Amino acid sequence: MASDERRVEVTLTAEEYDRLAATTDDPEALAREALLRRVDLEESIEFTREGGFRELAVEERAEGIPRPPVGVLVGFDVLEAADGESRLAFDAGPEHANPMGTLHGGVVCDVGDAAMGTAYASTLAEAESFTTLDLTVNYLRPVWSERLEAVGRVVEGGRTVGLVECDITNEDGKRVARLSSTCMTLRDEQAAGR
Known part of the structure; x- marks a missing residue:
């Protein structure tokens, strides 16, 4: 891991992970993409509130x-x-x-x-x-x-x-x-x- 990177761990049930893995060959990349989309949304909501x-x-x-x-x-x-x-x-x-x-x-x-x-x-x-x-x-x-x-x-x-x-x-x-x-x-x- 590069020094400018941070790590976030997410725990899923076996069923949740199986659902995630069934939709993609790279569950970690999909989870990262979904998380960053949510961050974009939260930033946009805050910008609007202000x-x-x-x-x-x-x-x-x-x-x-x-x-x-x-x-x-x-x-x-x-x-x-x-x-x-x-x-x-x-x-x-x-x-x-x-x-x-x-x-x-x-x-x-x-x-x-x-x-x-x-x-x-x-x-x-x-x-x-x-x-x-x-x-x-x-x-x-x-x-x-x-x-x-x-x-x-x-x-x-x-x-x-x-x-x-x-x-x-x-x-x-x-x-x-x-x-x-x-x-x-x-x-x-x-x-x-x-």
């Missing part, structure tokens, strides 16, 4: 955007978010499947909602927050396992209410879903704690 995206200065929002807890859980990355536009990447896989084997519609909705939310949030002042008033999803083609890109953009932004849209495309550039949402900007006491 104010998250809302507390970043406007110029900081475009640089190194941390994943929100739902991003860690679902598995999407925020690649860009500035000036009313955002771009997210998502690798759809068997862990996101519905009972028919295709990508679950709720996951598509989560990814699109996040793209629209980060796009809208990129237009807000530091003391503002927002909430979603409605959300519509149009599913256009099935997805199995492939990389998707979600591009959110503010189409109309007023003082209180804004219209946001998102196109989700597959690796071939074909649209798999289109979403739209109406968002309401919150200020002062309404924005506190959000």
Whole structure:
């Protein structure tokens, strides 16, 4: 063991270990990966509790955007978010499947909602927050396992209410879903704690 490494031991029952070993040739690597995913989630939750995206200065929002807890859980990355536009990447896989084997519609909705939310949030002042008033999803083609890109953009932004849209495309550039949402900007006491 290298001097910059630390060791964690986990005790499993024989049944638990057999279940783990049945899913992989390298149980230790899988356990390490699962543990680090949980650490990512806990760090993201803590970042959000401390104010998250809302507390970043406007110029900081475009640089190194941390994943929100739902991003860690679902598995999407925020690649860009500035000036009313955002771009997210998502690798759809068997862990996101519905009972028919295709990508679950709720996951598509989560990814699109996040793209629209980060796009809208990129237009807000530091003391503002927002909430979603409605959300519509149009599913256009099935997805199995492939990389998707979600591009959110503010189409109309007023003082209180804004219209946001998102196109989700597959690796071939074909649209798999289109979403739209109406968002309401919150200020002062309404924005506190959000």
